[in-house]
Structures are given as C-alpha cells and as structure tokens.
Amino acid sequence: MKRVAAVDLGASSGRVMLGTVGADTLELAEIHRFWNGPVRLGNTLHWDVLHLYRSMLDGLAQAGPLDSIGIDSWAVDYGLLDAAGRLLGNPIHYRDSRTDGVMERVLESVSAEDLYAITGLQQLPFNTIYQLAAEGLLEQAETLLMIPDLLGYWLTGQVGAERTNASTTQLYDVRARAWSSELAQRVGVPIKVLPELREPGDVIGTVLPEETGLAAGTPVIAVGSHDTASSVVAxxxxxxxxxxxxxxxxxxxxxxxxxxxxxxxxxxxxxxxxxxxxxxxxxxxxxxxxxxxxxxxxxxxxxxxxxxxxxxxxxxxxxxxxxxxxxxxxxxxxxxxxxxxxxxxxxxxxxxxxxxxxxxxxxxxxxxxxxxxxxxxxxxxxxxxxxxxxxxxxxxxxxxxxxxxxxxxxxxxxPVEASALGNVLVQARALGEPLxxxxxxxxxxxxxxxxxxxxxxxxxxxxxxxxxxxxxxx
Incomplete structure (x- = not known):
C-alpha cells in the first residue's frame, strides 16, 4: 500500500490530496484546499505563485509521512529563472491581454501550416509560444519552467520539463517527442531556456528539508503534470x-x-x-x-x-x-x-x-x-x-x-477528482505498485x-x- 500526495492545481483553486493505493484500493482524502486565481497588478494579470508554493507546503506538512509527491496544474503558463535560479517576476496569467494580436504577428514569420506540422497544436492566443513572443524578461532568462516544474524545482532543486505539459507550449515536436530547436529559433526563443524533458513516472529528486520543512528523502515524482493528462489516466x-x-x-x-x-x-x-x-x-x-x-x-x-x-x-x-x-x-x-x-x-x-x-x-x-x-x-x-x-x-x-x-x-x-487520481496512480506505479x-x-x-x-x-x-x-x- 502506497501513501502519496497529489498537488492538484486548477485555475480557481488548488488542493493537496492524500492518495492511498493498493491492489484493491484507490482512495483520496482532501488535506488542504486553497484559493487560486488572477491577481491584477497595474494592467497585468499574474498568478500568485508564491502563495501557491506556501499553500502547497502547508498541505504537504499536514499530510504527514509520504511515500512520494506529484504535482499537476493547468498548461501554457510558466516562470522564468535567471542564471542563479531566481524567479524573474511572478508568472503572468494566460488570460492577460499582453498576447492580444501577438498570434497574428508570429504567424507572419512561421505559417500556421508549419506550426501545426511540427507541434500539432490548436491555435489559441495564449499558447506559451505567443506569451514568449510578448515576454519582456526573456533576454534575462536562463531557464523556462512550466508551473508544476517550477514548484518541483523549489521542492527539490532539480530542473526539468515534464513531457505532457511541454507538449502544450507549441515549441514541442509532437512526432520527434522533443523540443523543436528549429521552431524556437524561428520565433526568437533561445533554445537554452528549454530544459531537459522528463517522462511521467520519472523521479525528479528528493525534497530539500531545510527549504521545505518536509521529511528528508521524500521523492518528488513527475506525473502527467498537465492536469488533463492526469485526468485522462483516470x-x-x-x-x-x-x-x-x-x-x-x-x-x-x-x-x-x-x-x-x-x-x-x-x-x-x-x-x-x-x-x-x-x-x-x-x-x-x-x-x-x-x-x-x-x-x-x-x-x-x-x-x-x-x-x-x-x-x-x-x-x-x-x-x-x-x-x-x-x-x-x-x-x-x-x-x-x-x-x-x-x-x-x-x-x-x-x-x-x-x-x-x-x-x-x-x-x-x-x-x-x-x-x-x-x-x-x-x-x-x-x-x-x-x-x-x-x-x-x-x-x-x-x-x-x-x-x-x-x-x-x-x-x-x-470520477470528480480525476486529475488527482491520475496523479496518484502514476506515482504508485513508479513506487512499484502492480499497475x-x-x-x-x-x-x-x-x-x-x-x-x-x-x-x-x-x-x-x-x-x-x-x-x-x-x-x-x-
């Protein structure tokens, strides 16, 4: 029997869910629920990612001893780190108006046909590629991390990009299953900011007890970190x-x-x-x-x-x-x-x-x-x-x-809690459950x-x- 925590972040709330998984057991208990949503500062909508991190830690502490932790969230949004690993500003919300008209501008340099042939992605004005085209801090950035990868980095100190969420950026070659360096170059995104890809089920690292207050040695496991990827598992x-x-x-x-x-x-x-x-x-x-x-x-x-x-x-x-x-x-x-x-x-x-x-x-x-x-x-x-x-x-x-x-x-x-269930199932398999x-x-x-x-x-x-x-x- 495995006892794992699913950090499941939606666009309006976040939860830390305790999952218990065994041969005939799949149970969830909500440990901590917290608000999430846009915060307007000036004319810009942000995510309060530090609030999410603090709330996540509070929930994980309440969950008690754990066999592992997994994190999933919405797609397309990201944080930028500088060369010292510091966050360059609060992540901007996908509903922010900064991408107004950007998609049309990007499509002047790379056609919709070429974009689809490489990425296979639906054209949405807030896709990561268009957010990056409007990004004012990109030149200062060393690393781009999607929201679950950013929180995983703060938990473990390990940098990487889980594949299901990377595939939503419109910078990922869906056939080669790799970042598209050609596409990144054509739209002005430095390929260096795109970290090494991870598979769902990979161990990201273990928690940093001095930073998080959590038990040393607890593994953080990459799940289907796009919440829909976790949901479809369930x-x-x-x-x-x-x-x-x-x-x-x-x-x-x-x-x-x-x-x-x-x-x-x-x-x-x-x-x-x-x-x-x-x-x-x-x-x-x-x-x-x-x-x-x-x-x-x-x-x-x-x-x-x-x-x-x-x-x-x-x-x-x-x-x-x-x-x-x-x-x-x-x-x-x-x-x-x-x-x-x-x-x-x-x-x-x-x-x-x-x-x-x-x-x-x-x-x-x-x-x-x-x-x-x-x-x-x-x-x-x-x-x-x-x-x-x-x-x-x-x-x-x-x-x-x-x-x-x-x-x-x-x-x-x-099930109602499909994303959390998919999250804990992938963790349980990585820990050796026969799934x-x-x-x-x-x-x-x-x-x-x-x-x-x-x-x-x-x-x-x-x-x-x-x-x-x-x-x-x-």
Whole structure:
C-alpha cells in the first residue's frame, strides 16, 4: 500500500490530496484546499505563485509521512529563472491581454501550416509560444519552467520539463517527442531556456528539508503534470472506443490516440495533439467550459448552483444560444452583460432571468461538445460508443444530461477528482505498485469509484436544428 500526495492545481483553486493505493484500493482524502486565481497588478494579470508554493507546503506538512509527491496544474503558463535560479517576476496569467494580436504577428514569420506540422497544436492566443513572443524578461532568462516544474524545482532543486505539459507550449515536436530547436529559433526563443524533458513516472529528486520543512528523502515524482493528462489516466474506460470531456473551468473534449493526427482537416478544425501518459496522444479541442457560468455566478453574487440548475432545468429549451468560444467570453468580467451583448449582436433576444441565462450557457456548451466530438471521430476515424465526463463538471447533472442528449451517446459521469487520481496512480506505479499500463489503472478506478450513467433523451431533430442555428449565427 502506497501513501502519496497529489498537488492538484486548477485555475480557481488548488488542493493537496492524500492518495492511498493498493491492489484493491484507490482512495483520496482532501488535506488542504486553497484559493487560486488572477491577481491584477497595474494592467497585468499574474498568478500568485508564491502563495501557491506556501499553500502547497502547508498541505504537504499536514499530510504527514509520504511515500512520494506529484504535482499537476493547468498548461501554457510558466516562470522564468535567471542564471542563479531566481524567479524573474511572478508568472503572468494566460488570460492577460499582453498576447492580444501577438498570434497574428508570429504567424507572419512561421505559417500556421508549419506550426501545426511540427507541434500539432490548436491555435489559441495564449499558447506559451505567443506569451514568449510578448515576454519582456526573456533576454534575462536562463531557464523556462512550466508551473508544476517550477514548484518541483523549489521542492527539490532539480530542473526539468515534464513531457505532457511541454507538449502544450507549441515549441514541442509532437512526432520527434522533443523540443523543436528549429521552431524556437524561428520565433526568437533561445533554445537554452528549454530544459531537459522528463517522462511521467520519472523521479525528479528528493525534497530539500531545510527549504521545505518536509521529511528528508521524500521523492518528488513527475506525473502527467498537465492536469488533463492526469485526468485522462483516470478515465474509467473499459476499451478504446471512448471519448472524454474533462469538464471544469475549461472543457477538453477529445479522444485518446496512439499517434498524432496532423492532417489539414485536423488543423482547419483546430484540434490539438497533446502528449499523454505512456506515450499516448490527447487529440482534443478546448471549449470554454464552465468559466462562463462561474463568472455569471460571481457577478450575481450567487453560490447556490443547485438552485440555479433546478430553475434552468425548467426554463424553455433552446430559447437563446451563444458561441461559448467567442473571444468576448475569455477574460474576467461582467459575463451576464457580455451574454446580452452577444445575443443582440447575433439577432437574438437576451435571456431575461438567471435561469434562462444558465440554460443558455449549458445548452450552448452541450452543442459545442456535440460538434467537437463528431468532428474528432470523423477526422481521427475513431468511432465512439460512450462519452466519459470527468472532473468537477461531472457533478453538474443538467449539463451531463444535456450532453448525452446533444451527443446521442450514453454519458458516464465521474470520477470528480480525476486529475488527482491520475496523479496518484502514476506515482504508485513508479513506487512499484502492480499497475503495468493504463488499462490496469482504469480498471482500478472502475472498481473503486461509483459512476453515474445518463442515457440520451429527447428528440435528436431538436438538437440538429439547434446546432444548425447556433453555428449559423456564429
């Protein structure tokens, strides 16, 4: 039996989770939860990475003796170190406006076709490559570390780049499974700042007790440090004919493949090929996710999500639809007002109540999932029999049912803590637990965690008409 800690950092909160893993055991206990989010200083949005580090240490200290520690977080953001290993400023948040217009400028020096042929990544304005093109401290930097690698460096003193997160930077050659020195040179990123790559399951080092206050000799293990990579490890699938939605602030909708799909069709549909655990490819597309609803709740001052969902379930269907990936929904702000403005701009009457707004957001998300999933199956030539919804959004019963209805597939919801579970499973295997492959890990999830099944309901023709309407007004 192994006792390990998963440091699991999301875009709005972080947790230290204690995992217990054995032959028939896979348990999680939350030890410490802490706030995370953007901090505005002047005109710039930052991450408070020192707060995250301190909170992580507090949680690890509360966890007691551990066999190992693993860290996962969101992708694309990074910290820069100088030659002495000192952090050059608080990392900047991917929702910051510094990348406005940068993607278009970079694409003047390297074509979208060339970028995709090398990296296989979805074009998003906040990808690391575009953040670096707007970076004012790059000339002073010796090393670039993604957020989990930065925290791992502070724990152990060891520098490196875990592969699944490196694959999200748009500086990684997805076929060669290495940094692309050619691409880095073409976009002005010094290749020296990109550290040696690590595999999930590699031991990063042992904690520095004098720096951290933690027990000497405790190993820190590289996991699928992009939280979606860890989440996909914990998809409780029984075979390969599955799709997944990692549902939270963002929704990652896609398939697990053995090889990247780098076709013109995949590029034009804006699918990404990100690295997964055990060399797998996460062929997916980002959809805005529950961020829109979270921002609406913040503006309304409402934390009664169950009440909002009950009211939304009774609201008229398909009254108003929005494009959840429209750029006006990316930054923090008054989301209900933006929805109203979006509706007027697309010739629709805005929703007149909070319930109608919630219904609008969730139906629009379900339609985006439907379109993305159908495109993924066609482009990758991979049929799907079941859709797994994992992460926090798996608790949203209305969204899960709407997703089953929209996609015409049974939805299996859960586990909620997929990213932490994937994190602890990779650690346990590295420590010698008999979990030889992803199939064994997923079987353990299935046998230890309860899932909820949603069968498609309603009329498929209604969803056909709604999809035609939504993507006709985009």
């Amino acid at each position: 998809v409780p699938a029984g075979d390969e004919r599955f799709a997944y939605i990692s549902s939270g602030t963002w929704s990652l909708v896609g398939l697990e493949l053995e090889e990247p799909v780098l076709s013109a069709e995949a590029r034009e549909a804006n699918f990404t090929n990100e690295g997964g655990v055990d060399g797998r490819i996460r062929f997916l597309r980002n959809v805005m996710g529950l961020w829109i609803l979270q921002e609406c709740q913040r503006v309304w001052g409402s934390d009664d999500l169950p009440g909002l969902l009950r009211a939304a379930a009774d609201a008229p269907p398909f009254a108003v639809l929005i494009d959840p990936d429209a750029p006006e929904f990316l930054a923090p702000g008054n989301m209900p007002r933006r929805i109203e403005e979006h509706c007027r701009a697309t010739g629709q009457e805005p929703p007149r109540s909070q319930a109608a707004t919630v219904r609008c957001v969730l139906e629009s998300l379900a339609l985006a999932y439907r379109r993305t999933l159908r495109q993924a199956q066609t482009i990758a030539d991979r049929p799907v029999d079941v859709l797994h919804v994992i992460g926090g959004g798996s608790q949203n019963e209305l969204l899960c049912q709407l997703t089953a209805d929209a996609c015409g597939l049974p939805v299996l919801a859960g 030889p492959d992803l199939g064994a890990m997923r079987a353990l999830v299935r046998s230890t965690h309860q899932l909820r099944r949603y069968q498609p309901q309603g009329k498929p023709a209604d969803w056909d008409a709604a999809e035609s309407r939504l993507f006709g007004i985009r």
